[in-house]
Amino acid sequence: MSTNPFGVQNPEHVDAEYIARNFVEVWTDFPRLKEHSNTFVHGARGTGKSMLLRSLEPRVMIIKQEASQLKELPFLAVHVPLRTADFGAPEFDRYKGYTANAIGEHLLVMHIVLRVAQLLSNFNTEISETSTLAFRDRFEVLFKIAGGTIAQEMATSNFEGTSPFDYVAAICERDIFEVRQYLVRQPFRTTEPDYPGALAGFLDLLVPLAREIKKMEGLPNVPLFVMLDDADNLPIPLQRVLNSWVSTRSTGDICLKVTTQLAYATMRTLDNRIIESPHDYSEVNLTAVYTSALDTYSGRLREIIAKRLINAGIEGTVDDFFPVDLEQEKRLKAISAEIIKEHAKANAESDAQVGATRVRDETRRYAVPRLMREIAGSSKSSHTFSYSGFRSLVDLSSGVVRWFLEPASRMYDQVISQSAEGKGKVTVIPVPVQDAVIREWSAEFLEPLTRHSSEISDTQKDLSEGIESLHADGHETVLYEKLGNLIEGLGRLFRGKLLDENAREQRVFSVILRDRPKPELERVLNLGVRLGYLQRSDYAAKEALGGRRPRFILARRLGPHYKLDISGYAAHLSVMSNDLELAMRSPSDFVKTRLKQDGSAAKQFTLDLDGGGHDN
Structure with a gap:
């Protein structure tokens, strides 16, 4: 059975090869994301924010030949998804003020260091042993200064045969569990004990560790891009913490790339200052691109779909694969001709001439409405307006790439299921299949x-x-x-x-x-x-x-x-x-x-x- 070329997968769970094979730079603002600066990227769910961030990961960039080896990268990017389960859990609501800020910042730092250590572990063979040991030692020193302790069972002797990066990741993971357990168990205690764990921060652990990474043999001497995905999942106190990081302007060592689903609640720091663009950060709104640059979006989406069809071994253009309703197109051309004829007659009967440009504009504005009124007036007609065709699917997606892929995936599966025993290659999505899926997909949105x-x-x-x-x-x-x-x-x-x-x-x-x-x-x-x-x-x-x-x-x-x-x-x-x-x-x-x-x-x-x- 052929693989569905339009399948929508969670960007967090796919490998670098998948990202490199399917990612197309849809947005004209994409180069701004590569600049050595803090950047907020806003967009509704499905606009491709996670895919955008993951395309900057070192393995993806090497596969796409944007760099031949790790040392040639213009930056070192690590993807850090901010899940509701990690930071939106109810136990965070029980703490206010400094407690919430300090413990929350520490947890955020540990999540980032965990991802950094996992990333570096994937390139362990390309980094000198001296550098890996220096990274481990630097982390231990900074972690202990922050008040952390390393349990006996976490001794380095237990990690023989694994990289020092795996050792650091294990410490971070254990610390995250311990902090969560402290927060979860508080309601069951009769008295509140002092918090016994570390309180690592941005400037006293994350930035010094980033400087250590810049010095490592085998890595480029470039800033660490910390790509925080879906930051509006952070509770508001932690959003203020993140804004405070942005305000430090430590972009020589760390550049924060922050995505939101249009629900980031505040731009204020912990001391109530407002971070401002362009001094502290730049800003990109992916959702606004559709309304201001439809042709650009359409062109890039055409590239995405064409690339997926090629990867699936499907020949032909995207317009061939998603054909329009030919009978409807024929009627629309006839209506356009009627509108032109009406204007020609009006021009002949009046001194006020209507120019050709206006006539063309009115055919575009009124041809489809006139056809829809025809259909609405035919109470016994079984014909309904068809939204088939690639261009129509682009319009329906409203600037959300996933809103093209989801219905296209359903259409593909439906054609496969209708074929003999689900075998064979799909070369076209018939108009009736397109229309049936589109109507269902539109209605279920509500x-x-x-x-x-x-x-x-x-x-x-x-x-x-x-x-x-x-x-x-x-x-x-x-x-x-x-x-x-x-x-x-x-x-x-x-x-x-x-x-x-x-x-x-x-x-x-x-x-x-x-x-x-x-x-x-x-x-x-x-x-x-x-x-x-x-x-x-x-x-x-x-x-x-x-x-x-x-x-x-x-x-x-x-x-x-x-x-x-x-x-x-x-x-x-x-x-x-x-x-x-x-x-x-x-x-x-x-x-x-x-x-x-x-x-x-x-x-x-x-x-x-x-x-x-x-x-x-």
């Missing part, structure tokens, strides 16, 4: 909002007790319910505009907020951005010099569910906070009010959604 709105989690209970937790905020039931209503209102409103043949702007996919939102609305909007239902960009207001308004774009993945035109640029609607607050309470009232305000016909109020949305 399921988490419904599921979370019917659950009460422990983190929600914590909120009622006044515990500050970003993660609790993200899982609060009422926020999911209101976000679900807001998305439903926007989707149905945009469909209503599409069905209005008299509307000047029929292809609408975003709203611009004209005033400052209240805290509740702001939390709902931020949740929508974090979860990928909305994308945020700034819009320069024409009526105010230098003024900028937030623009919220509905994820195009929802387009098939609400039967919207997802192709190319779409217009926006101006709204006020009270409009969106109404949508959060009652999507139907929001849609009716807005369509009536915009002069849309009453028939637009009832939208033809299969199993359509409902008000909660």
